[in-house]
Amino acid sequence: MTKTLQSGPRALDHVVLPTPSLAVARERLTSLGFTAAPQGIHPFGTVNCCIYLADGTFLEPLAVGDVAAADQAVAAGNVFVARDRSFRAAHGDDGFSAVVFASDDADADHRRYVEAGVSAGPRLDFSRPFVDAGGLADVASFRLAFAAEPSNAGDAFFFACERANAPNVDRSALQAHANGASRVVAVEARAGDAASAAAFLAMVARSFAGVASGGAKVPLANADVMVRASAGRKHIQLDAIVFAVGDLAAARALLVRNGIAHDLSGQRLVIPPAPGQGAAFIFEEKS
Structure with a gap:
């Protein structure tokens, strides 16, 4: 076939x-x-x-x-x-x-x-x-x-x-999140040679590498992989996952209620890694 x-x-x-x-x-x-x-x-x-x-x-x-x-x-x-x-x-x-x-x-x-x-x-x-x-x-x-x-x-x-x-099951209940997260916007990584790392990722993902502020970007069909230059890194290090949330203020209020340490950086909520959360999570308000 x-x-x-x-x-x-x-x-x-x-x-x-x-x-x-x-x-x-x-x-x-x-x-x-x-x-x-x-x-x-x-x-x-x-x-x-x-x-x-x-x-x-x-x-x-x-x-x-x-x-x-x-x-x-x-x-x-x-x-x-x-x-x-x-x-x-x-x-x-x-x-x-x-x-x-x-x-x-x-x-x-x-x-x-x-x-x-x-x-x-x-x-x-x-x-x-x-x-x-x-x-x-x-x-x-x-x-x-x-x-x-x-x-x-x-x-x-x-x-x-x-x-x-792919199981033909209803995941709607599992896809509803109290923080309003609906999709992954980007994966953030770093490497000693951002251009070479992006070229490798582009080949793996059948995409292309472009220049981005502080490094390089590999666009995917539904998200981006961002690679920033980081001296001393021989290989790619995966750092963060960026999520789209419907209401950033509501997401922050949830974190406050639950005692979750976070930083508000511009229009991004940044939650550092913690036990059980191996990457930084970043919330951005997007539809």
Whole structure:
């Protein structure tokens, strides 16, 4: 069967946020006004409690639920679990480890990465049960192709995700957030050579790199990746996620009520990383 391939830049699919405990992540993210999904269980030892947004993107807080299964996955060459483990070894259990791009053909993306010399290892196919907020169950299936900067063993990684079977379930309750967040506007990163980092990201996301204040920008179909220059950084460091919220004042009032430390910088609410929140979160008022 011949696939009809998308043209133009990939869309942001989701981001991966390692955490030592889903309970800690759930408590923290709920206090920020997000609605967390029920626990999802991967067949290779990791677990998540995703934050789904109305634009179809999501955050994936990721913990290790079964160490023995994760050990077996690493030994079998599972790139996802191996990169998660190496990231935690280098940066600790809380962090921002991966940006994931939507794919319509993971095999083709894998070939592109191999030819460009940036493949992080073999492709991965897997399925896992999915349960919506109302208890309706289905099976979600994914096909992944991995990329990383050359000689990067323990820093951020990137992958293309083809949703081979997307559950036909109602996520509207999970996409409603007390803070008013509706979509991801941008991912912010830094690198010693912002131009080279942006060129790498542009290749992975099938986009292009442009100049931005203080660094470079890679436009996606539904968001931007911003890379600022940071002396001394050999590889890309993922720093922040920018969200669109409907009412910035209301979002700030929620943070105040919940005792969440934050800064108001111009028209941005900046929430620094904390246990269970491995990246800075930035709220901007946008429709």
